[in-house]
Amino acid sequence: MPTPDDFGAQGAMPTHPALLDWLATEFVTSGWNMKGMHRLIVTSATYRQSARITPGLRQRDPRNVLLARMTRVRLPAEQIRDQALAVSGLLVRKVGGPPVFPRQPEGYWQQRALPGEWKDSSGEGRYRRTMYTYWRRMALHPSLELLNAPARETCVAQRDISNVPTQALVLLNDPIFSKAASVLAARLIREVDGNDEAKLARAFRRVLGRLPQDAERARFLAYVARQREDLNTHPVATAALAESPKANGSVDHAVWALTCSVLLNLDETITRP
Amino acid sequence: MTHLKSIAGCGGKVSRSAGSLPAYSGESPEISGARRSFLQQSTMGFGSMALASLLQSDGNASDTGLQQSHGALDQFHVAPRAKRVIFLFMAGGPSHVDLFDPKPKLNELDGKEIPPRLLKDHQQFALIRGTPSLKGSPYRFAPRGDSGTVISELMPHLATVADELAVIRSMKTDTNVHDPGVNMLNCGTQLFGRPTLGAWLSYGLGSDNQDLPAYIVLTSGANDGQPLLQSFWGNGFLDSRHQGVPFLSGAQPVLHLANPAGVTTARRREQLDLIRWMNERQHDALGDPEILSRVAAYEMAFRMQASVPELTDLKSESKETLTLYGADPAKPSFANNCLLARRLVEDGIRFVQLYDRGWDSHTNIEHEHKRQCGAADRPIAALLTDLKQHGLLEDTLVIWGGEFGRTPVAQVSGKTYGRDHHPHAFTMWLAGGGVKRGVTYGQTDEFGYHVTENAVHVRDLHATILHLLGIDHRRLSVAVQGLDMRLTGVEDARVVRELLA
Numbered sequence: 001m002p003t004p005d006d007f008g009a010q011g012a013m014p015t016h017p018a019l020l021d022w023l024a025t026e027f028v029t030s031g032w033n034m035k036g037m038h039r040l041i042v043t044s045a046t047y048r049q050s051a052r053i054t055p056g057l058r059q060r061d062p063r064n065v066l067l068a069r070m071t072r073v074r075l076p077a078e079q080i081r082d083q084a085l086a087v088s089g090l091l092v093r094k095v096g097g098p099p100v101f102p103r104q105p106e107g108y109w110q111q112r113a114l115p116g117e118w119k120d121s122s123g124e125g126r127y128r129r130t131m132y133t134y135w136r137r138m139a140l141h142p143s144l145e146l147l148n149a150p151a152r153e154t155c156v157a158q159r160d161i162s163n164v165p166t167q168a169l170v171l172l173n174d175p176i177f178s179k180a181a182s183v184l185a186a187r188l189i190r191e192v193d194g195n196d197e198a199k200l201a202r203a204f205r206r207v208l209g210r211l212p213q214d215a216e217r218a219r220f221l222a223y224v225a226r227q228r229e230d231l232n233t234h235p236v237a238t239a240a241l242a243e244s245p246k247a248n249g250s251v252d253h254a255v256w257a258l259t260c261s262v263l264l265n266l267d268e269t270i271t272r273p
Numbered sequence: 274m275t276h277l278k279s280i281a282g283c284g285g286k287v288s289r290s291a292g293s294l295p296a297y298s299g300e301s302p303e304i305s306g307a308r309r310s311f312l313q314q315s316t317m318g319f320g321s322m323a324l325a326s327l328l329q330s331d332g333n334a335s336d337t338g339l340q341q342s343h344g345a346l347d348q349f350h351v352a353p354r355a356k357r358v359i360f361l362f363m364a365g366g367p368s369h370v371d372l373f374d375p376k377p378k379l380n381e382l383d384g385k386e387i388p389p390r391l392l393k394d395h396q397q398f399a400l401i402r403g404t405p406s407l408k409g410s411p412y413r414f415a416p417r418g419d420s421g422t423v424i425s426e427l428m429p430h431l432a433t434v435a436d437e438l439a440v441i442r443s444m445k446t447d448t449n450v451h452d453p454g455v456n457m458l459n460c461g462t463q464l465f466g467r468p469t470l471g472a473w474l475s476y477g478l479g480s481d482n483q484d485l486p487a488y489i490v491l492t493s494g495a496n497d498g499q500p501l502l503q504s505f506w507g508n509g510f511l512d513s514r515h516q517g518v519p520f521l522s523g524a525q526p527v528l529h530l531a532n533p534a535g536v537t538t539a540r541r542r543e544q545l546d547l548i549r550w551m552n553e554r555q556h557d558a559l560g561d562p563e564i565l566s567r568v569a570a571y572e573m574a575f576r577m578q579a580s581v582p583e584l585t586d587l588k589s590e591s592k593e594t595l596t597l598y599g600a601d602p603a604k605p606s607f608a609n610n611c612l613l614a615r616r617l618v619e620d621g622i623r624f625v626q627l628y629d630r631g632w633d634s635h636t637n638i639e640h641e642h643k644r645q646c647g648a649a650d651r652p653i654a655a656l657l658t659d660l661k662q663h664g665l666l667e668d669t670l671v672i673w674g675g676e677f678g679r680t681p682v683a684q685v686s687g688k689t690y691g692r693d694h695h696p697h698a699f700t701m702w703l704a705g706g707g708v709k710r711g712v713t714y715g716q717t718d719e720f721g722y723h724v725t726e727n728a729v730h731v732r733d734l735h736a737t738i739l740h741l742l743g744i745d746h747r748r749l750s751v752a753v754q755g756l757d758m759r760l761t762g763v764e765d766a767r768v769v770r771e772l773l774a
Binding site for chain 1: 486496500502503504507513514516518519520521523524525527528529530531532533535536540541543544547548550551552554555558559560561563564566567570571573574577578603604605754
């Protein structure tokens with residue numbers, strides 16, 4: 001059903017009406033068991049298909065209406081940020097409470113001529129789940145806006161997802177994402193005793209949920225070696241890349257912070273499945 | 274350079290004759306074939322290679338200008354008169370009978386019930402119920418400039434550049450609903466999911482500036498206006514690198530341009546090379562064209578880090594210029610956006626679209642239209658003046674208008690009144706590249722209700738715009754699931770030659 005926000009005259013017809021009927025019946029006979037339905041759907045053969053688009057499939061069903069493959073979906077804004085916080089270990093899992101004010105570019109709020117001011121949260125308010133962010137229609141947190149979070153002027157059942165350069169700048173340069181990369185780097189250094197290879201494996205596991213393939217391992221280790229060499233010969237202020245007192249300012253930490261930032265920016269990282 | 278040459282002709286799938294039947298393909302054409310091999314062939318990374326300068330230094334490029342710009346078209350269909358577009362979109366629908374189309378008869382019969390004949394063959398109003406009364410305009414109209422182009426007192430600054438305008442009083446569209454109406458004016462259809470004019474031009478003509486997106490969107494205006502949807506600058510079935518890139522309004526239109534401390538440009542470049550290497554692997558594995566768009570977006574982001582700061586620094590403009598526009602760089606405004614638009618087209622951006630919200634005056638139009646015109650009139654006049662002073666107006670097409678006009682009848686609301694949506698007749702204007710100066714085209718009836726002469730449907734406007742940019746609207750098409758899709762659709766559309774200089 002390609003128009004989940006419009007079941008009316010202008011909505012599209014369901015693509016699999018018989019399946020829809022069957023699912024509806026299942027839902028009723030299960031005693032309206034919502035979790036059960038989720039499990040039924042996500043463990044189905046259809047849901048667990050590969051997202052690979054073969055040339056043949058692309059020819060015959062470019063929009064995947066007939067579900068011969070998994071549809072790839074870029075994560076929503078909130079999940080992209082939450083994921084970065086979670087893999088680095090920054091995420092505060094507290095539930096409930098008043099909204100928080102994660103850092104945004106200075107003056108952004110005032111520029112919009114809004115009363116009051118956006119006072120960046122301190123402490124745990126910086127790292128709560130993104131859903132707790134203060135939501136002002138007239139001045140949505142800009143990183144969320146850039147990643148297609150709706151202003152909530154109207155109810156949105158399906159978000160428009162864009163793919164534009166201003167989003168790359170958020171993931172590369174917004175301090176929350178560089179912080180996450182830095183904290184993840186400190187964690188690798190702290191928690192993984194082994195060599196670069198072991199650290200890389202852990203970083204892949206945390207961010208992508210899988211181990212690097214051979215070619216990836218070789219390419220990343222070459223990158224790590226090259227950055228280390230470069231940072232050793234041209235030391236820069238690595239303090240900004242550092243978060244943990246222990247790792248503070250070390251070349252090793254800077255090397256891994258750069259590497260983790262790469263991982264947080266991959267298409268694979270921000271796209272489901 | 275040979276492989277770069279070959280990509281320039283990557284419009285292989287654009288159907289060049291109306292009769293040809295392109296192969297069935299559901300995806301946007303540039304995803305396959307040429308573009309992919311281009312990405313694969315430029316193994317050194319087109320960021321590090323500074324592709325832009327490489328392309329620009331290609332002295333052998335043909336004088337059509339299209340060879341350098343990566344568009345799908347490898348030649349113009351007709352001689353282009355404009356190279357780029359600024360579309361001033363007055364979102365919500367400005368009132369033609371209060372701005373450009375004076376109706377003495379309407380004033381004379383103010384308060385009388387609408388004559389039933391006007392309502393024949395006519396869907397119901399958007400919001401008005403029952404039988405409304407005619408409502409004259411309280412504003413004084415006068416002929417302006419040497420051309421005598423008529424503009425109301427709500428736009429005194431525009432009146433000073435009246436001789437630049439080609440006013441079309443006979444616009445028609447198909448719907449009186451906002452979003453489908455915006456889609457009509459952007460995409461030629463009420464449906465969602467189609468490419469907008471800007472996306473079509475980015476696709477067909479490519480970009481003259483490889484360091485910035487070809488299609489940039491600037492927004493302003495009343496926050497209580499109709500919401501703006503991403504689809505208003507969407508790419509539809511074209512590759513997503515053709516979608517409009519919204520800049521934020523205010524002192525920092527693009528955020529997070531600076532690298533984190535410690536990340537030098539060289540280090541960032543190496544990060545991006547690795548990101549790109551991984552993403553291309555992912556593309557090889559999954560075949561999803563969105564991944565290549567992401568690669569392109571990351572490369573563009575890198576180039577924007579260098580190109581944007583200077584470009585968007587309005588403080589570098591002279592005090593006279595800032596005053597001309599009424600722009601204050603520190604505060605978001607339509608005026609800032611107009612000034613930024615000039616800077617963008619100066620830098621070769623193909624399509625700049627300004628959305629100004631707040632024109633949907635249902636309840637207190639006298640207050641609201643005064644507010645809107647107060648914020649928009651001076652900057653628009655300044656933009657035309659400034660473009661002219663920079664020698665840009667001759668090849669920049671400026672388009673002004675909204676998704677429809679407003680009813681010549683009142684929508685009463687307590688002690689005040691507004692006007693409802695009116696798709697049967699409304700005014701838009703064009704100025705600049707290839708457009709006749711100081712003309713007024715088309716006529717409406719004595720109430721401004723229906724078009725009586727020289728109707729210009731939105732499709733005709735699109736055909737005319739494309740023509741001015743060197744494109745035959747029948748020949749810019751993309752094969753999508755068995756259909757040759759184009760901006761003007763399958764119904765007749767005419768180039769309004771009377772508007773061409």
